[in-house]
Amino acid sequence: MSKPTEIMRLEGLRKSYNIGMPNEVEVLHGIDLTLAADDFAALVGPSGSGKSTLLNIMGLLDQPTAGELYVQGRPTRNMSDQQRTELRGETLGFVFQFHHLIQAFSAIDNVLMPLMLQHGKPKPAARERARELLAAVGLEKYMQRKPNELSGGQQQRVAIARALATNPALLLADEPTGNLDTKSAEDVFALFRKIQAERHCAVLIVTHDPRLSASCDKTINLVDGSIVDAPISDSH
Amino acid sequence: MRIFEKLWTEWLLAIGFLREGKTQTLMITIGVAVGVAVIVFVSALIQGLQANVIDRTLGTQAHIRLLQPDEENLLAPVADNTVQFVFEDKRAQRLRSINNWQQIVTALDQRAELTAVSPMVSGPALVLRGDAIESVALVGVTLERYQNIVPLQDYLVSGRLSIGADDVLIGAQLAEELGVLVGSKIRLDTGQQFSRVVNIAGIFELGVRELDARYIYLDLRQAQSMLGLVGGVTVIDLRVLDIFTAETIAQRIGRLTGLKSESWIATNAQLMNALSAQSVSTNMIIVFVGISVAFGIASVLSVSVVQRTREIGILRATGAKQGQILRVFLLQGALFGLLGSVVGVLTSYALVAMFNSFGPGLFYIPVPPSLIAAAVALATITGVFAAAIPARRAAQLDPVVAIRYV
Numbered sequence: 001m002s003k004p005t006e007i008m009r010l011e012g013l014r015k016s017y018n019i020g021m022p023n024e025v026e027v028l029h030g031i032d033l034t035l036a037a038d039d040f041a042a043l044v045g046p047s048g049s050g051k052s053t054l055l056n057i058m059g060l061l062d063q064p065t066a067g068e069l070y071v072q073g074r075p076t077r078n079m080s081d082q083q084r085t086e087l088r089g090e091t092l093g094f095v096f097q098f099h100h101l102i103q104a105f106s107a108i109d110n111v112l113m114p115l116m117l118q119h120g121k122p123k124p125a126a127r128e129r130a131r132e133l134l135a136a137v138g139l140e141k142y143m144q145r146k147p148n149e150l151s152g153g154q155q156q157r158v159a160i161a162r163a164l165a166t167n168p169a170l171l172l173a174d175e176p177t178g179n180l181d182t183k184s185a186e187d188v189f190a191l192f193r194k195i196q197a198e199r200h201c202a203v204l205i206v207t208h209d210p211r212l213s214a215s216c217d218k219t220i221n222l223v224d225g226s227i228v229d230a231p232i233s234d235s236h
Numbered sequence: 237m238r239i240f241e242k243l244w245t246e247w248l249l250a251i252g253f254l255r256e257g258k259t260q261t262l263m264i265t266i267g268v269a270v271g272v273a274v275i276v277f278v279s280a281l282i283q284g285l286q287a288n289v290i291d292r293t294l295g296t297q298a299h300i301r302l303l304q305p306d307e308e309n310l311l312a313p314v315a316d317n318t319v320q321f322v323f324e325d326k327r328a329q330r331l332r333s334i335n336n337w338q339q340i341v342t343a344l345d346q347r348a349e350l351t352a353v354s355p356m357v358s359g360p361a362l363v364l365r366g367d368a369i370e371s372v373a374l375v376g377v378t379l380e381r382y383q384n385i386v387p388l389q390d391y392l393v394s395g396r397l398s399i400g401a402d403d404v405l406i407g408a409q410l411a412e413e414l415g416v417l418v419g420s421k422i423r424l425d426t427g428q429q430f431s432r433v434v435n436i437a438g439i440f441e442l443g444v445r446e447l448d449a450r451y452i453y454l455d456l457r458q459a460q461s462m463l464g465l466v467g468g469v470t471v472i473d474l475r476v477l478d479i480f481t482a483e484t485i486a487q488r489i490g491r492l493t494g495l496k497s498e499s500w501i502a503t504n505a506q507l508m509n510a511l512s513a514q515s516v517s518t519n520m521i522i523v524f525v526g527i528s529v530a531f532g533i534a535s536v537l538s539v540s541v542v543q544r545t546r547e548i549g550i551l552r553a554t555g556a557k558q559g560q561i562l563r564v565f566l567l568q569g570a571l572f573g574l575l576g577s578v579v580g581v582l583t584s585y586a587l588v589a590m591f592n593s594f595g596p597g598l599f600y601i602p603v604p605p606s607l608i609a610a611a612v613a614l615a616t617i618t619g620v621f622a623a624a625i626p627a628r629r630a631a632q633l634d635p636v637v638a639i640r641y642v
Contacts, residue, residue, distance in 0.1 A: 056636045059553070061552070061553060061635045061636050061639075062636045081557075081558060082557055082558070085552070085555060085556070085557045085558075086555075086557075088553070088555060089554070089555025094553045094554065096550075096553075096639065100546065100547075100549075100550045100639070101550075102249075102252070102547055102550065102551070103256060103547070104249075104252035104253055104255060104256035105252055109248075113245075113551070113554055114554045114555045116244070116245040116248065117245055117551070117554060117555045117556045117557075117560060118555055120242065120243075120244045120245055121244040121245075162554065166555070
């Protein structure tokens, strides 16, 4: 089997808050990490270890203080907000803990949102794709429902379908099951598995749940802003 | 519609947000509507009122009057290095004819900015009937020319429109005071050892008491001979196309003819003052109502940005650019302005219709389409400007912070 392509690489990534002030604090102390195109990884660590900060930087929502982040080989440090937004739209998909749908729109319009933000009025092919994605997450019957007419698990599956709309290379999920009951959580986790297998999309899940991380192919342990005892990389 | 095509997603989001926040949308729409209704109604009312006042004022007078310049005392020139003290009595102004008035009238007839030129002779006289004596103003005109200045036909209340061959027209007030009817005879005396009995052919009512109590229209020739100004005229009345240019045209014609030239604007300075004061106060109302509408929209959108912080964060994470977020909120401002102004215009239509049918009935208010178009356009633009600050704040939200906002 050939070596899978790299989709994201972090080199000596550091992040500090309150720079230049007495309460300056470094949250990430030089992270080195590589994600390949078919990875199914868990990012685990206690509260305050810097998981969210790392995820935001990997999601191009936040910028590192030092170090470099390569997305599909492209350095991102000197990109403008506009360029990072475009790159984010093209290559990354987000799933959040509180599913975060736009309440004013139906399930299918929420799934279409990333495509509409990039290309304007959706073409029939885009609608077809959104329909197919909702079917893939088992919601073909609920496409016209508003988020408040769906259960928590259903909303999270809409959010996953939305994250997949742009056919991303990497799916970033922040505690995607943290807000769900055990049954729904298992369904959602199984869905991530299916997506990774069928759509060749790398998945990185931030989680507290040890059972969830145990089911992933690889675990990244973050402790006090450094990666420890992980098979990929160790900065200390 | 390219703009709809290009801004499709922004439109969808803006409309979605407005529909979701129904109560807010309804309240601000009513707020804008009330403001626009006030602006449109007040503007229409004032425009109607002013048009009516000007119409009534100018219905009975010329736009410009040309008169012979006053006679002045001629003073001997002052010798060099001397000072001269002069005690001067101003001269009494006798009735004099305008020199070369025929040529002046012919020349003025050619000018495009004038729609009517009417020479007349006007002077004082006494009218006698039995023991009653009234002082009056004789106005000698050529009817076909004077009709273009003041449409006497429209003001005739009885009799027929005829002057000449001892036929005269008198004001309704005067007729009442003298107790005369159409067909009665009166004696006119001009104090020039000239007195004449004339026949009342018609009675007019101009609606201005002063004129109705004093004016007697008669044939130009007859008036000339009665006032001792055979072949002369004392005034040339003019009418212009655009009444608000009367003053400039009056000055130009004054310079051209060397005559004293008075526009209605100069002779009705108080009226003009009142009208422009009214316009200023109307504009003040419009500006202040506009400002309060703008602040209303801005505050509703500011609240909306806070309420939608998390959704803005989600949109940013799903690929929305700062410009797109900015446009979503600018469009919401524009839609508030548009919706509110449409409702407001309809409301003001109802108000005007009510005023016209149930009001005091003093005058009719028209609502010109240009006023409506201007009100809608202005409200929409105001909405966009009012949205600028909240929209900027929305666009500049840090997605990392916004997404965790609860």
